[in-house]
Amino acid sequence: MALSTTAEGPTRTSDFAELVEAHQAMVFSLAYHFLHDRTAAEEIAQDVFLELHLHVNELESSEHLISWLRRVALNRCIDEGRRRKRRREAQIEELPEPIAPAANVDQWTHERLRRLVATLPEHMRMVIVLRYQEDLDPEDIAAALHIPVNTVKSQLQRALQMLREKAGAVKRT
Amino acid sequence: MDHRQEDQFEYQLKSALHRQEPPNGFTVRVLARLEPARPEPWPQPWLHLPSLRWALACALGIAVFAGGWMFQQERRRAEGEAARQQVMLALRITGAKMQLAEARVRHLSER
């Protein structure tokens, strides 16, 4: 979707609403998968779009818009994660495991994986979310996070290893 | 863990991390937060009228001039007040010393 509002000046509400609808799932999910907290994720997503409204005329293309949204959303997630750490809010590891419903094993597995992702160190979490939510290859992730491709690859490997170990440990308990 | 298992794990991860829509009414809530914060479009369309622009420039010029004049007046008034205070101080000292002279003269006259 091309940004049709750059030349005409301030964004019209209807145009902006279209932008929000087009990208809300991506922004909300980045925040949700990073923090594993729907309320916080919605708050962050709203903030990201409010910021977008101020800068929308500076964005030159839809690709630019998407990378801008990803970058701002992840930065806000990191800030929120660190703020929570400072306030010693309950860590995801400390919360009880979801009770496995007999009927929907897949749903239970997905929820458990999301919780495990949220326990990874912040850089690994970003790499995993961009890789498996956004389906970006290591080169794109490296460009988005401004880090070397090899770092992305090694972090992906280590993150997957940690997730497997944690998943195995959970299974065993 | 073989490749098939590894693929399975990544597949599950991908499914777990699939994009999710935010709760219903998300866009409406964003737009509602946007309303009070939305900056006024600038410049205002009516400012495109040359006569209005000139009027505004003139009004601004007059305001600046009036402000400068008032500042000068206030500074002059403060300087005048300081000078007046100095005169008062000088005359008070003069008065005190004349009082002293008078007291001494009276004292001698009474003797």
Place this chain on the structure above:
Amino acid sequence: MKRTLLSVSIVVAAAICAPAQTIKVPESWDKLAAKADDVVNVSLDKKMLQFASKFMEEDENEKHLVSKLNGIYVHSLEFKNEGEFTESDVDPIRTQLQGPEWIHIVDVHNKTERENVVIYLKMVNNQSLGMAILVEEPKELTFVHLDGPISPGDLSDLSGSFGIPKNLHVSEKETSKPKAEIKK
């Protein structure tokens, strides 16, 4: 009388205007000022006095007196201890006031109180053209010079203002006498 140390803008303004103070205060007073507890230096020339008089709305007499003067110069030093100044600090002023036009209208020397109070009037063609007051007290040294057509009558108009005594009346006739000297 408690006074505060003044280094006021008026003095600066007056210095810029280079007021023609006819009686010079000796340089030794600058050194004394450094030792003094309280220092008052007021130097207002005609221009400054006329400017100040515009802001003296309360009393027409004050305004009239101030606006017709050519200058008001007050130098007062108050010390913590006695004996900080000597006769040599005062003599240069006395010397300047020895001209034929300056007459003493009051000259009081009180040995007990160790005070010298001298009031001079400048008379030219039987007209008063200025007034000077030199007061030496154990801990205080004051010199006042009102330059301009001021007469004791003008001061009596200000009776009650600024602590000027109501009954300090010295007639024109008396002022024309060479000296009205009272010594103890």
